[in-house]
Amino acid sequence: MNQATDEYDVIVLGAGPVGENLADRTRAAGLSTAIVERELVGGECSYWACVPSKSLLRPVLARAEARQVPGLREAVGGSLAVADVFAHRDKQVGNWKDDGALTWLDSAGIDLVRGHGRLAGPRRVAVTPPDGSGGGERTLTARHAVAVCTGTRAALPDMPGIAEARPWTSREATSAGTVPDRLIIVGGGVVAAEMATAWCGLGSRVTVLVRGSGLLNRIEPFAGELVAETLREAGAEIRTGTSVKGLARPGGAEGPVTVTLESGEQLEADEVLFATGRAPHTADVGLETVGLEPGGWLTVDETCRVTDVPDGWLYAAGDVNHRALLTHQGKYQARIAGAAIGARARGVERLDTGRWGEHATTADEAAVPQVVFTDPEVAAVGLTAAQAESEGRSIRVVDYDMGQVEGAALYADGYRGRARMVVDLDRGHLIGVTFVGPGVSELLHSATVAVAGEVPIDRLWHAVPSFPTISEIWLRLLEAYRG
Incomplete structure (x- = not known):
């Protein structure tokens, strides 16, 4: 050699x-x-995670938002052109080259x-x-x-039948070229929520099995609740407090998968996605x-x-x-x-x-931003209220219904969303912000700047949002804070 x-x-x-x-x-x-x-x-993000997943999600979310715009909803009432969605995804990942x-x-x-x-x-x-x-x-x-x-x-659990059943991980979920008629998703985090949104929008009958009490449990609780509500309206089934103990695919690669729950109940699907963490x-x-x-x-x-x-x-x-x-x-x-x-x-x-x-x-500790590209979008930076309280901080939490903002009402008919800011009362600045609603991902960097810059809450009062935009949520939060 x-x-x-x-x-x-x-x-x-x-x-x-x-x-x-x-x-x-x-x-x-x-x-x-x-x-x-x-x-x-x-790497992973470019070919099997961030880029392909957002390519699959963009038409799903755009259609959902268009259906909330009077005069436009009638024009987007049909199904997505799945082949075109996949072709666009493939282009965005350079056809895996x-x-x-x-x-x-x-x-x-x-x-x-x-x-x-x-x-x-x-x-x-x-x-x-x-x-x-x-x-x-x-x-x-x-x-x-x-x-x-x-x-x-992707971290797969050690359970009977999992190797033979060949479940999807995030890689298969973002690179698949056909739509499974029935898809079971095991997990309740970001990958599970996003892939449930994508594949439900592409035509799968989706069932989400969550071991815990709800989706997105590392973000403010209302985020997962609003996402789950929309998924159910889209036809997905979300079952919480549910654990899987075994898999079987007796018919081989082309056959269905049987999922056995801890309760003994068995569910059948064409594919099973495990979104149960990373190693x-x-x-x-x-x-x-x-x-x-x-x-x-x-x-x-x-x-x-x-x-x-x-x-x-x-x-x-x-x-x-x-x-x-x-x-x-x-x-x-x-x-x-x-x-x-x-x-x-x-x-x-x-x-x-x-x-x-x-x-x-x-x-990494003070101002980590994250967007979850679901319907509605979730955008958060810094600490949740529960995290701040667990650290012993003196805080004030301010919530606001984003649908009450004029820009949101113009953005979508029946806009549903919520905003929260967490203020450190001893330091006088924001330590956490969460937005949930259509189009909120582009609001996140303003929140990140406020948290990372430790901008005094009184100075934020002088940062004037443009009318009529969704960013007026900042003014409403600050008004509620000042009383």
């Missing part, structure tokens, strides 16, 4: 959005950088090494080439840093060669440097560090980590790691 050894300043494992952003920042700092990827450059991403890597001066990368001791990465590509294992050495940006995979992609990246336990989450400091590895050369950004499992938050971490690696390579002894400092991932 031929051995090739190459030396770089920085080596990045994983060429998803997080790895790409980290590599871009280290290149901008003047450091030679290689990125190792065994699948498609662009990464040619465009390769062009960007080349323009940024980042070297791509195809294959499965594993740590092989301090500052060393062994890369096994893709099957059939020829050549032997290649060893890369990093002068300054190695960054693990390998993301997560770190760290089982086979060589963590044991540097004294870490394979398969676990990686604990990091505020610069995304792994705390349990001596000499400070190993970093972990994105989902693998379990700080905030969101693509945009992982990209934020990558920018922080890339800047920190660059500064340390220049010999900077004291990094700016204070709260909101250049080299600190403060937003």
Whole structure:
């Protein structure tokens, strides 16, 4: 077997959005950088998560909103052109080819090494080439840093029949080319809610099995309630307090799936989607060669440097560090980590790691934004009221019916939505905001700026929203706060 050894300043494992952003920042700092990827450059988000799921959801949500506009609802009364929806989804993911991403890597001066990368001791990465590509294992050495940006995979429970039944995970749910007549979704989080919205809109008879008390239980309770209400109106069945104990697909790949519940009841579907959480992609990246336990989450400091590895050369950004499992938050971490690696390579002894400092991932704890692309949309940033109370904060919660805002009434007939802001009374600024309603995703960044900027609540009174827009919800919330 031929051995090739190459030396770089920085080596990045994983060429998803997080790895790409980290590599871009280290290149901008003047450091030679290689990125190792065994699948498609662009990663999970680009091909099997964020991009394809939103491509499937956009026509579903647009139709739902159009049906609430007088004079337009009659024109959109039919079914979606499913083949066109799938074709648009395929175009958005580049037909699962990464040619465009390769062009960007080349323009940024980042070297791509195809294959499965594993740590092989301090500052060393062994890369096994893709099957059939020829050549032997290649060893890369990093002068300054190695960054693990390998993301997560769908976590499937250990239960009888699951391997033989071949259930969908998020990958199959976003890349499928046919609409199952009957779809059972196991889970109650973001993936479950979004995929229930998408496939119900595309024509499936959807049943959602939620172990807990409702959907989206990590966001304000009214968010999941409003989403569940709309899903039921669209024909979906949502069953809470329900656990699955087994699967069977006796007829093989083309046959139906039988789902056995803890109660003993059996349900039948054409496909079953398990949306039951994520696990770190760290089982086979060589963590044991540097004294870490394979398969676990990686604990990091505020610069995304792994705390349990001596000499400070190993970093972990994105989902693998379990700080905030969101693509945009992982990209934020990558920018922080890339800047920190660059500064340390220049010999900077004291990094700016204070709260909101250049080299600190403060937003991971204080201002994480998230949009759930359901009907209605859910947009939230910062802490929920329950989270703030659990931290012992003195807070005031202000709620408002978004349908009472003039801009919302003009946006959709019978607009249903709700807004909440959580105010830290000791500090005098917002620590959490949640919007639920059609079109609220574009409101979120204003809330994120207010929370991350710790803008005094009295100063927000002078931020005047335009009339007649949905953003007047800010004025209504502030009026309610002032009394």
